[in-house]
Amino acid sequence: MTPDSSNRRTPEGNRRAGSEGAGRTVLIVDDDPAHVQHVREGLAPQGYRFREARDGAQALSAIREHRPDLILMDVEMPGLGGVEVCRIVKANAGEGGFGFIPVILMTARQAAGKVEGLELGADDYLVKPFDMLELSARVKSMLRLKALQDALIEKNRELDRANKELARKREELLTLSRTDPLTSLSNRRYFEERLGEEFARARRYRSALSLVMLDIDHFKRINDTYGHPFGDEVLRAVALASRARLREVDLLARYGGEELIALLPETSPADALRACERVREAIEALTLDYRASDGTQQTVRCTASLGLASLPSPGLQTAEDLMRAADESLYRAKEAGRNRVRQ
Numbered sequence: 001m002t003p004d005s006s007n008r009r010t011p012e013g014n015r016r017a018g019s020e021g022a023g024r025t026v027l028i029v030d031d032d033p034a035h036v037q038h039v040r041e042g043l044a045p046q047g048y049r050f051r052e053a054r055d056g057a058q059a060l061s062a063i064r065e066h067r068p069d070l071i072l073m074d075v076e077m078p079g080l081g082g083v084e085v086c087r088i089v090k091a092n093a094g095e096g097g098f099g100f101i102p103v104i105l106m107t108a109r110q111a112a113g114k115v116e117g118l119e120l121g122a123d124d125y126l127v128k129p130f131d132m133l134e135l136s137a138r139v140k141s142m143l144r145l146k147a148l149q150d151a152l153i154e155k156n157r158e159l160d161r162a163n164k165e166l167a168r169k170r171e172e173l174l175t176l177s178r179t180d181p182l183t184s185l186s187n188r189r190y191f192e193e194r195l196g197e198e199f200a201r202a203r204r205y206r207s208a209l210s211l212v213m214l215d216i217d218h219f220k221r222i223n224d225t226y227g228h229p230f231g232d233e234v235l236r237a238v239a240l241a242s243r244a245r246l247r248e249v250d251l252l253a254r255y256g257g258e259e260l261i262a263l264l265p266e267t268s269p270a271d272a273l274r275a276c277e278r279v280r281e282a283i284e285a286l287t288l289d290y291r292a293s294d295g296t297q298q299t300v301r302c303t304a305s306l307g308l309a310s311l312p313s314p315g316l317q318t319a320e321d322l323m324r325a326a327d328e329s330l331y332r333a334k335e336a337g338r339n340r341v342r343q
């Protein structure tokens with residue numbers, strides 16, 4: 001015999017067994033106060049916290065108020081009976097309800113009541129008069145079940161939270177992988193992904209699709225004159241102004257360096273031309289404040305050239321054809337003197 005097992009029946013062993021039940025709330029429901037007292041005395045060594053109710057209605061309000069870990073309930077009571085209360089407790093076991101609370105029904109009746117009680121979701125059943133050791137053992141076993149169930153629910157909640165966090169992170173990463181860090185526009189990778197899809201859709205449904213290439217004019221001069229960081233600022237301002245002049249469904253991306261690219265679904269050449277003109281004007285109207293190291297301030301302006309190509313067009317069989325056509329339009333805009341749109 002180990003020193004520990006020899007300890008079991010000593011007062012110290014009892015105190016330990018009792019501390020396991022400490023903090024657990026047992027609701028005793030019985031219309032007979034003497035029986036309530038009897039049960040309390042039988043369970044006293046376990047250190048439970050007790051709540052009492054004299055009938056079914058009282059039981060329900062005690063359950064709402066105290067959320068007991070276990071209900072020990074008489075079946076035969078005036079008014080709302082134990083079986084009915086049990087049914088209500090089990091019907092409200094879900095999230096937002098009472099949660100899982102084990103119910104042990106107590107009755108003087110034999111057989112029929114027992115089956116009925118268990119079928120209605122009572123977790124255990126005791127027939128009066130019962131042995132106090134049996135009561136104690138069943139209560140302990142039900143409380144263990146309750147603790148396991150609670151732990152499971154908590155684990156599920158944790159898992160749920162972790163899953164939501166993971167989904168959020170994945171969404172965040174996806175957005176990040178599609179975004180240009182300097183301008184916060186879409187990046188080239190995402191643009192190319194979408195171009196393939198939109199091109200296929202437009203071909204299939206013979207719908208309009210316009211593609212715009214935008215290149216800031218003499219951007220090298222801006223960098224050379226005001227420095228690269230100011231050039232970055234100009235780029236951000238151009239991106240923001242362009243984005244604001246397009247529709248929500250239009251995709252605007254930074255294609256590289258100081259080049260933007262836009263995909264305008266369901267947009268005819270004439271409408272796309274108007275959109276390009278709006279963007280060009282908005283960029284032309286930008287004023288950027290440059291502050292030199294000697295403190296002097298200067299207003300900087302810039303312009304951009306835009307090249308446009310649209311579907312449907314018999315010559316444009318692939319997405320690459322469409323890109324090439326827009327690039328050629330952009331070249332013509334530059335050749336014609338910049339700060340203009342060509343298609």
Ligand code: GH3
Pocket residue numbers: 182215216217218219220221223227228229230231232235256257258334338
């Ligand atoms: P053009 O009117 O013919 O387009 O003249 P440009 O000077 O704009 O064209 P070029 O291709 O000669 O120069 C583009 C410049 O854009 C050169 C490059 O350093 C600058 N650039 C590219 N990416 C960035 C960037 O992220 N930030 C800054 N500040 N400059 C950039």
Ligand code: MG
Pocket residue numbers: 030031032074075076077
């Ligand atoms: Mg009774």
Ligand code: MG
Pocket residue numbers: 215216257258259
């Ligand atoms: Mg360029």
Ligand code: MG
Pocket residue numbers: none
């Ligand atoms: Mg160039």
Ligand code: MG
Pocket residue numbers: 215216217218219220258
């Ligand atoms: Mg340029």
